[in-house]
Amino acid sequence: MPDWVDVCAEDEIEEEDVIRFDHDGRTFAVYRDETGAVFCTDGLCTHEQVHLADGLVLDDTIECPRHNGRFNYKTGAALRTPACVALATYPARIVAGRIEVAV
Amino acid sequence: MALAGTTYPKRDYSLTGPERERAIARGLASAEWYHSDVPRKEMKTLMKRSDGPALRDTVLWLALLAATGAGGVALWGSWWAVPFWLAYGVLYGSACDSRWHECGHGTAFRTDWMNDWVYILASFMVMRNPVSWRWSHARHHTDTIIVGRDPEIAVMRPPEIARTALAFIGLPDVFRHFAVLWRNALGRFGPDERDYIPEAERPRAIFWARIFVAIHLAAVLAALLSWSLIPLMLVGGPRIYGTWHMVLTGLLQHGGLAEDVLDHRLNSRTVLMNPVSRWIYWNMNYHVEHHMFPMVPYHALPRLHALIRHDLPPANRSMAEAYGEMIRALVRQRREKGYYLRRTLPPTARPYREDLHDDASVPRTPAA
Numbered sequence: 001m002p003d004w005v006d007v008c009a010e011d012e013i014e015e016e017d018v019i020r021f022d023h024d025g026r027t028f029a030v031y032r033d034e035t036g037a038v039f040c041t042d043g044l045c046t047h048e049q050v051h052l053a054d055g056l057v058l059d060d061t062i063e064c065p066r067h068n069g070r071f072n073y074k075t076g077a078a079l080r081t082p083a084c085v086a087l088a089t090y091p092a093r094i095v096a097g098r099i100e101v102a103v
Numbered sequence: 104m105a106l107a108g109t110t111y112p113k114r115d116y117s118l119t120g121p122e123r124e125r126a127i128a129r130g131l132a133s134a135e136w137y138h139s140d141v142p143r144k145e146m147k148t149l150m151k152r153s154d155g156p157a158l159r160d161t162v163l164w165l166a167l168l169a170a171t172g173a174g175g176v177a178l179w180g181s182w183w184a185v186p187f188w189l190a191y192g193v194l195y196g197s198a199c200d201s202r203w204h205e206c207g208h209g210t211a212f213r214t215d216w217m218n219d220w221v222y223i224l225a226s227f228m229v230m231r232n233p234v235s236w237r238w239s240h241a242r243h244h245t246d247t248i249i250v251g252r253d254p255e256i257a258v259m260r261p262p263e264i265a266r267t268a269l270a271f272i273g274l275p276d277v278f279r280h281f282a283v284l285w286r287n288a289l290g291r292f293g294p295d296e297r298d299y300i301p302e303a304e305r306p307r308a309i310f311w312a313r314i315f316v317a318i319h320l321a322a323v324l325a326a327l328l329s330w331s332l333i334p335l336m337l338v339g340g341p342r343i344y345g346t347w348h349m350v351l352t353g354l355l356q357h358g359g360l361a362e363d364v365l366d367h368r369l370n371s372r373t374v375l376m377n378p379v380s381r382w383i384y385w386n387m388n389y390h391v392e393h394h395m396f397p398m399v400p401y402h403a404l405p406r407l408h409a410l411i412r413h414d415l416p417p418a419n420r421s422m423a424e425a426y427g428e429m430i431r432a433l434v435r436q437r438r439e440k441g442y443y444l445r446r447t448l449p450p451t452a453r454p455y456r457e458d459l460h461d462d463a464s465v466p467r468t469p470a471a
């Protein structure tokens with residue numbers, strides 16, 4: 001059974017947006033897509049360790065704010081150089097209006 | 104202008120020499136940089152992508168290229184051809200740089216294939232390998248003007264002013280760039296290129312280098328066979344006779360400012376310009392803003408400038424003013440090793456983040 005960790009209220013993340021979430025000495029990025037579904041990945045770009053939460057969510061992708069490396073935040077796949085290595089993804093869910101992630 | 108000789112040896116700007124180790128040891132490589140505060144909501148609006156502005160500008164660009172090129176060919180042999188070639192040269196040999204730049208960032212268009220194809224076309228015109236330069240420019244953004252790390256430092260210290268002036272007619276740049284393409288086409292990469300281009304990307308770099316070299320050689324062949332300069336006026340030549348505007352605007356980006364700092368307000372310059380130059384340059388005159396927030400598309404940079412200018416040194420009010428201050432700084436840098444132009448921040452700005460870099464090497468009071 002994964003350990004679910006509380007992140008924030010559902011409406012604290014806009015649709016098609018991302019926030020940074022720090023937990024237990026690690027940093028994550030938590031996303032909502034345009035339907036309101038939630039997702040979680042590692043928080044730092046695999047190219048040069050920049051916080052993805054400062055980037056732009058466009059459809060299913062997160063654009064890194066430094067070089068526009070792109071990832072599919074639902075699968076973690078790296079989609080555009082200079083990002084070449086996939087992001088780790090983690091389960092995320094909404095329970096009673098709160099977002100939780102299993103990290 | 105009388106130029107005094109330099110009084111100190113040239114710094115090592117290679118990416119594999121001692122300056123690289125020094126930059127890493129001093130925490131300047133892949134470091135944290137200063138950013139002005141912009142609320143997330145505003146930043147999201149600024150970063151928003153659309154195809155509209157870049158489509159309009161690209162259609163206009165290609166139409167003007169076709170019209171001026173056709174005019175130049177049709178009037179060949181008469182003086183009336185000169186203005187057509189002057190315009191064609193700048194549209195090809197200068198506007199290509201900004202299209203290369205913005206589409207390389209992937210921000211000009213919302214649609215990826217449009218960014219990619221304009222990027223390839225512009226890379227061909229500016230004679231840069233589209234694969235290598237994507238990596239080179241990524242490094243320029245990670246380590247802007249960090250000696251030993253940034254492969255795109257245009258004016259090295261002590262500044263060679265005559266050599267810098269030659270760049271206005273593409274010399275020796277055009278031959279240097281073509282030599283790199285030629286070397287890449289043969290499957291060879293220099294030590295600096297190997298430092299920033301991953302191994303897996305090299306086959307693509309070789310592929311595009313071969314295509315670019317082949318088209319340029321075809322233009323030379325066509326000129327020889329037709330015994331006419333027209334093919335070279337159309338392809339490759341504008342990188343010499345039309346490159347001056349790219350250099351005019353490009354030198355201002357960082358010239359005379361600080362090296363080895365982690366605050367773009369100390370090493371980049373924003374200059375207000377006339378609308379024609381801004382169109383050719385795709386708003387890269389807002390250069391501090393671009394470096395701080397590279398994901399903001401060119402068409403949103405004036406809005407970003409309005410939002411954060413209270414936190415930036417005042418923008419130069421014209422190219423002439425910016426050149427005045429830059430040339431004075433470059434002349435001084437020929438004699439004074441640590442000198443850089445340090446602009447005064449307005450009272451509304453947060454202070455320069457000097458704590459991020461080494462104050463002993465980048466003095467807070469460079470000017471006596």
Ligand code: FES
Nearest residue numbers: 045047064067069
């Ligand atoms: S740091 Fe994310 S793409 Fe380079």
